[in-house]
Amino acid sequence: MLxxxxxxxxRYWGWIIFLLAIISVGFACWIYQLNYGxxxxxxxxxxxxxxxIAQFTYFVGVAAGAVMLVIPKYLHHYQKYAKVVIxxxxxxxxxxxxxxxxxxxxxxxxxxxxxxxxYPTPNSILFWDMIVLNGYLAINVIxxxxxxxxxxxxxxxxxxxxxxxxxxxxxAVSIHTVTAFLYAGxxxxxxxxxxxxxxxxxxxxxxxxxxxxxxxLLLVKKLTKYEPGEEAIxxxxxxxxxxxxxxxxxxxxxFFTAFYSNIPGEMHGLTYLFFGLDGYHELVPWxxxxxxxxxxxxxxxxxxxLRRMHKFLALACASxxxxxxxxxxxxxxxxxxxxxxxxxxxxxxxxxxxxxxATAIWAIGALILTILYKIVISVREQDA
Amino acid sequence: MYDANKIIPGLVIFVGLxxxxxxxxxxxAEPVPKPKIDTPVIKEMAEKHCVESKNYMADYHMQMLxxxxxxxxxxxxxxxxxxxxxxxNVSLQNTCMKCHSNKKEFCDKxxxxxxxKPYCWDCHIEPIEPKGNVL
Amino acid sequence: MSMDRREFIKVAxxxxxxxxxxxxxxxxxxxxxxxxxxxxxxxxxxxxxxxIRWAITIDVRKTDNSVVQKCRGVCDYLHNVPHFxxxxxxxxxxxxxxxxxxxxxxxxxxxxxxxxxxPFLLLCNHCDHPPCVRVCPTKxxxxxxxxxxxxxxxxxxxxxxxxxxxxFGSRSFNWRDPRDGLKDRKLNPEFPTRMRGVVEKCxxxxxxxxxxxxxxxxxxxxxxxxxxxLADPNSNVRQILRTRTSLRRKIELGTEPSVFYLV
Numbered sequence: 001m002l003x004x005x006x007x008x009x010x011r012y013w014g015w016i017i018f019l020l021a022i023i024s025v026g027f028a029c030w031i032y033q034l035n036y037g038x039x040x041x042x043x044x045x046x047x048x049x050x051x052x053i054a055q056f057t058y059f060v061g062v063a064a065g066a067v068m069l070v071i072p073k074y075l076h077h078y079q080k081y082a083k084v085v086i087x088x089x090x091x092x093x094x095x096x097x098x099x100x101x102x103x104x105x106x107x108x109x110x111x112x113x114x115x116x117x118x119y120p121t122p123n124s125i126l127f128w129d130m131i132v133l134n135g136y137l138a139i140n141v142i143x144x145x146x147x148x149x150x151x152x153x154x155x156x157x158x159x160x161x162x163x164x165x166x167x168x169x170x171x172a173v174s175i176h177t178v179t180a181f182l183y184a185g186x187x188x189x190x191x192x193x194x195x196x197x198x199x200x201x202x203x204x205x206x207x208x209x210x211x212x213x214x215x216x217l218l219l220v221k222k223l224t225k226y227e228p229g230e231e232a233i234x235x236x237x238x239x240x241x242x243x244x245x246x247x248x249x250x251x252x253x254x255f256f257t258a259f260y261s262n263i264p265g266e267m268h269g270l271t272y273l274f275f276g277l278d279g280y281h282e283l284v285p286w287x288x289x290x291x292x293x294x295x296x297x298x299x300x301x302x303x304x305x306l307r308r309m310h311k312f313l314a315l316a317c318a319s320x321x322x323x324x325x326x327x328x329x330x331x332x333x334x335x336x337x338x339x340x341x342x343x344x345x346x347x348x349x350x351x352x353x354x355x356x357x358a359t360a361i362w363a364i365g366a367l368i369l370t371i372l373y374k375i376v377i378s379v380r381e382q383d384a
Numbered sequence: 385m386y387d388a389n390k391i392i393p394g395l396v397i398f399v400g401l402x403x404x405x406x407x408x409x410x411x412x413a414e415p416v417p418k419p420k421i422d423t424p425v426i427k428e429m430a431e432k433h434c435v436e437s438k439n440y441m442a443d444y445h446m447q448m449l450x451x452x453x454x455x456x457x458x459x460x461x462x463x464x465x466x467x468x469x470x471x472x473n474v475s476l477q478n479t480c481m482k483c484h485s486n487k488k489e490f491c492d493k494x495x496x497x498x499x500x501k502p503y504c505w506d507c508h509i510e511p512i513e514p515k516g517n518v519l
Numbered sequence: 520m521s522m523d524r525r526e527f528i529k530v531a532x533x534x535x536x537x538x539x540x541x542x543x544x545x546x547x548x549x550x551x552x553x554x555x556x557x558x559x560x561x562x563x564x565x566x567x568x569x570x571i572r573w574a575i576t577i578d579v580r581k582t583d584n585s586v587v588q589k590c591r592g593v594c595d596y597l598h599n600v601p602h603f604x605x606x607x608x609x610x611x612x613x614x615x616x617x618x619x620x621x622x623x624x625x626x627x628x629x630x631x632x633x634x635x636x637x638p639f640l641l642l643c644n645h646c647d648h649p650p651c652v653r654v655c656p657t658k659x660x661x662x663x664x665x666x667x668x669x670x671x672x673x674x675x676x677x678x679x680x681x682x683x684x685x686x687f688g689s690r691s692f693n694w695r696d697p698r699d700g701l702k703d704r705k706l707n708p709e710f711p712t713r714m715r716g717v718v719e720k721c722x723x724x725x726x727x728x729x730x731x732x733x734x735x736x737x738x739x740x741x742x743x744x745x746x747x748x749l750a751d752p753n754s755n756v757r758q759i760l761r762t763r764t765s766l767r768r769k770i771e772l773g774t775e776p777s778v779f780y781l782v
Contacts, residue, residue, distance in 0.1 A: 037715035038677075039694035044607040048682040048692060108677020108692065108716025115657040115676050126656035126680055187650050187772040188686025265624065341688035342616060342641075343623035457671050460663060461556035462729050474556070478709050506714040507672060509599075509706055 001148065004378035005371040011223075015370065019363045026360020029353035030105060038108055041354040046346035047337045049106070051358050056102035058208070058329040059365070060179045061201060063095035063136060065209010067172035068239050074165050080232045083380075084217065086151075087228070089144035090372040091213055092172075096137040098365040105357050125181045132175045139168045144372075152379045176201045183336060191269025192336045194257075200250040201328075206243035208324040210236045211297075211317040216373070218314055226377050237313055241301035244320050248294050251327075272345065273335040280345045283334065286326050294323035417493035423485045434483075435466050446502075449476065477508050485511040571665040572647075573723060574749040574756050574777040575734065576765065577640050581743045587615035587638050590736040590744075597735050598722070599712045601693075601700025610691040610700070612721040613642040613736055621780075622768060634782070640736075640744075643668060643689040643721035644768060644776030651681035651690065660718070666749075666777055667723045675717040682718060686772050690720045749777065 008016075033040050043050045066088035072078035073085045104110050121127050143164050150157040177198040183189070184197035194200075214236055217228045258266040271277050273287045297319035306312040339345050350358075385391065426432060434441050436448070455461040456474040464472045473479050484490045487510050495502060594600065594613045601610050615638035618630070622639075645668045652662050659675035662668050682690045693715045701712060710726065713719050724734035732738070737746040747756035756779070765779040 037693065037695040039608055039715075041694075042607075043692075043694070045609050045611070045682075045691050046688070048679045103678075106678070108679070108718075109675065112657075112674070112676045115659070115674055119657045119674065121656050121658050124654050124656040124680070126654065126678060130656070182680070183683075186654070186684045186686075187774065188769060189683065337683075339623075341623070341686050342620040344620060453673060455556050456729075457669070457673075458661065459556075460665075460725070460729050463556060465555055475709075477711065503714070507711040509708055509711060512708070 001152065001375050001379065002371075004375045007378075008374060012370075012374065016367065019367045019370070022363040023360045023367070026357045026363070029356040030360070032353060033105070033357065034110075038106075040351060042349045042351050044346060044348070046340040046344070047334060047348035049333050049337070050348055051350045051354055052102045052106035054329045054333040055358055055361070056099050056106070057179060057201075057332065058325055059095045059098045059102070060133070060175055061205030061324070061328065062209045062212055063092040063099065064172045064176040064202065064205040065207075065213070066092035066140070067169055068206050068210050068243075069213075069236070070165065070168055070172070072235070075169070078235070080229055080235060084213075084228050084232045084236075086144055086147055086376055087217060087220075087373065088209075088213055089140045089147075090376065091209065091216065091369065092140045093137065093144060093372065094365045094369040095209075096133055096140070096175075097368055098361050099133055100137070101361045101364060102358075105361070125178060125185065129175075129178050129182060132171065132178050136168070136171050136175050139164050139171055143168060148376060148379060152382075173202065176205050183332075188341055189336050190263075190265040192332075194254060196250055196253060200247065200254075203243050203247040203250055204324045204328055207240050207247050207320050208328075210240045210243070211320040211324075214240070214317045215314060215321070216369070218310060220373060220377065224377050224381070226380055233313070234307065237301055237307050237316070240317065240320055241298060241307075244294060244298050244301070244323075247324065247327075248291075248298065251291075268339055269335045272338045273331050277339065278345045280338075280347060282347060283331060287331050290323045290326035290331065292323075293319040294327075297323060414497055417497045419494055420486060420489040421484070423483060423490075425483045425485065429483075433468075435464065435470075435472050435479075449480075449504075452476070476504065477511075481511045487511060570750060572749040572777065573645070573666050573728065574747065574779065575642075575723075575737065576745045576756050576759050576763075576779045576781055578743050578763075578781045579634070579637055579639060580782070582615075582638055582640060584615065584638055586740050586743050587640060589739050590640060591615070593735045593739045594721070596705065597707050597724070598710055599697075599701055599706055600719075601697040601712070602704075603695075603700045608694045608700070610693065610697065610719065612691075612719075613640060615639065616641055622766065624769070624771075625766075639780065641687070641689070642736075642778065643723070644687055644774065644778045645721075645723055646777065647775030648773060650684040650686065650772075650774060654680040654684040656680065663725070665728075667725050667728070668720075669722055669725055670717075670719060672711075672713050672717045672719065677716040677718065679718060686769050686774065687776075690718050692718050 029040075041050055041052075069081050069085045069088040073081040104113065107113065116127060116130055143161055146161050147157045180198035180201040183192035184194060186192055214233060217233060217236075220226055221228060255270060258270050268277060272280065273283050275281070276284050297316045300306050300312050300316035300319070307316070334348055337346075337348075421432070436444075441448075452464065452474045453476075455464075462474045464474050466472060481487065487505075491502075590613055595602070598612060600612050603609060618635055618637065618639055620639075621641055645666055647666065649660075649662055649668045651660050652668060655661075656678060657674050657676055659671045660668065660681055661671070677692070679692055682692060693713050696715045697713050706712075724732070724736075727734060733746045734744075737744040745755055745759055747754040749756055751757065759781065760779060763781040765781050767776045767779055770776070
């Protein structure tokens with residue numbers, strides 16, 4: 001089926017070339033990083049994870065979000081999702097590939113990466129993260145590709161993929177739980193040391209993933225003759241609404257525990273992010289923007305007439321996307337490192353090469369997504 | 385054959401790329417190196433011998449170094465008892481290179497000849513040779 | 520030994536290549552018969568009853584800036600610790616900081632300035648339950664039976680999970696080639712440098728301890744620091760701890776540091 005990605009309009013090829021251009025800039029920066037070391041980034045002794053790991057965390061969520069389509073479709077036989085579930089699975093594939101790439105660019109000795117396999121260490125959460133992420137990628141490739149192959153041949157999907165589909169549901173939960181455990185089990189990082197880290201991650205994942213999916217589906221609808229189905233879109237929108245409300249609720253819970261208990265360590269991370277600490281308040285506008293757009297998105301999604309208008313629906317999804325991205329892709333990782341173990345605030349500013357590399361990985365994700373979606377749409381247009 | 389105009393150039397490019405190491409190295413044969421052991425420390429030795437026999441060291445020094453590395457660093461075992469019963473301090477910088485202080489002649493020539501680049505020297509400090517090699 | 524040593528190392532090397540871990544290969548081949556190396560600490564001692572548990576005591580009342588400088592100077596020289604002007608690239612094994620920072624949760628504003636202004640020597644705590652070891656995905660950092668939390672720079676992939684896990688900020692990453700930070704400085708030819716992309720920290724002078732020496736900082740300032748075996752009730756450190764009031768950093772986190780501050 002891959003050949004379908006090789007025929008396309010001028011606009012399609014223009015987009016591909018645009019993505020390749022971004023990728024090549026980032027690739028050049030990555031070569032520079034390999035030669036010089038991670039010193040080209042803004043990371044330091046105190047803020048030892050930055051944009052890369054933050055983006056990794058965010059896209060684990062996007063990948064896990066696909067399960068919000070898989071559960072209704074396969075556990076409740078909600079047939080309105082029959083045609084869109086593959087878009088969710090392919091979004092998951094692109095997101096997981098991005099996650100793996102973000103890990104590769106983040107580690108200092110990527111050529112030794114296989115040491116994780118040569119010296120397997122089950123007490124390290126990173127070891128399990130490697131397993132669940134690669135497993136999730138494999139499951140989605142198997143399920144997505146075989147479903148599409150079957151669809152092209154107008155036959156039902158083979159029975160043997162059923163167990164993989166059922167497996168994908170707990171597996172999707174596992175990828176974000178394990179990713180939360182990367183943070184939630186570290187002593188001395190108070191902001192991360194919270195039992196609701198995994199539920200918070202899942203709630204934001206189930207808001208963020210489907211939001212991106214709706215934006216993509218609306219785009220597909222606009223650019224091609226393909227019609228994803230209004231009822232499916234509305235159902236996904238309701239899922240986002242519930243998930244984002246839960247996400248904001250969890251954020252409130254963090255605030256309650258930190259500030260009602262009045263324990264300095266518990267409060268410091270949130271204080272830095274939302275009010276500023278020791279005169280440092282760079283991230284304050286970001287975090288309040290995140291809260292504002294989170295609530296704004298919920299509001300738009302809660303009012304049915306607004307939700308039904310695609311203009312507002314897109315605005316709502318974009319708001320939720322932005323809100324969760326700032327929350328997880330900016331605040332979570334940086335906030336967790338502030339103040340440092342010696343109670344000193346050190347700031348972090350990503351550098352141009354660092355942002356270029358991260359942007360290139362976004363572009364690789366977009367490229368994979370474009371190719372996979374192109375194949376789906378070509379298969380379906382051929383039938384139409 | 386369908387699409388012969390695409391398949392045949394494709395095959396040519398593929399074969400060309402796969403055989404790259406062969407034709408890239410063509411005509412660049414270097415003489416077989418003879419590692420020199422004429423360092424001051426070795427010259428003073430009454431009986432010239434390494435930790436193990438010369439042939440063994442030539443064949444297996446890499447495995448031995450890895451074993452030494454893991455034993456010293458991970459298990460804290462820093463004394464090696466050779467097959468002749470002699471004891472050696474397990475250390476690349478402080479044992480091997482004390483005798484073989486001519487790294488360029490002794491290590492690099494062979495490694496370059498066989499095209500391997502051990503990354504030992506990314507961290508381990510080379511012995512200071514007469515010509516001087518500061519960082 | 521029934522198997523020729525060369526044969527043995529050959530097979531061991533090959534099995535290591537084939538992915539059977541080095542140690543595993545040894546045990547598969549000749550369990551308990553690895554006597555090509557002379558061992559100091561016997562293996563297979565149950566972790567619950569350590570015979571050795573190295574610890575350091577630091578007399579805070581006697582610590583001043585010259586002590587910090589001396590300790591740092593000798594450590595940085597012996598271990599080829601790079602210096603960078605840029606705090607972003609900083610690598611530290613042992614350094615000084617105030618009480619307020621060393622004991623971030625314990626400072627109070629009414630403290631006597633005689634203590635508040637004293638520098639505290641900070642280094643890796645060589646914890647009993649080190650979070651850095653727990654999170655390392657390759658066992659590049661590990662705890663030896665004698666309590667030293669060691670680093671295997673050959674194995675480290677540079678994921679920096681250990682830096683996030685360490686509650687004491689004791690770990691540094693080589694953001695760039697450390698040799699750039701060692702230029703124009705006398706190197707210790709007996710110890711390696713590191714390479715970029717790996718994490719490093721205080722190793723409690725494991726290379727000296729294995730030779731029967733004490734850590735260099737303790738040797739340099741013997742009036743201020745003491746080094747000894749915590750597992751031995753009659754050791755110097757145990758005697759000191761019996762007579763002096765001591766603090767350890769962030770004990771509420773349960774990592775059980777081996778560095779004691781005498782106040």
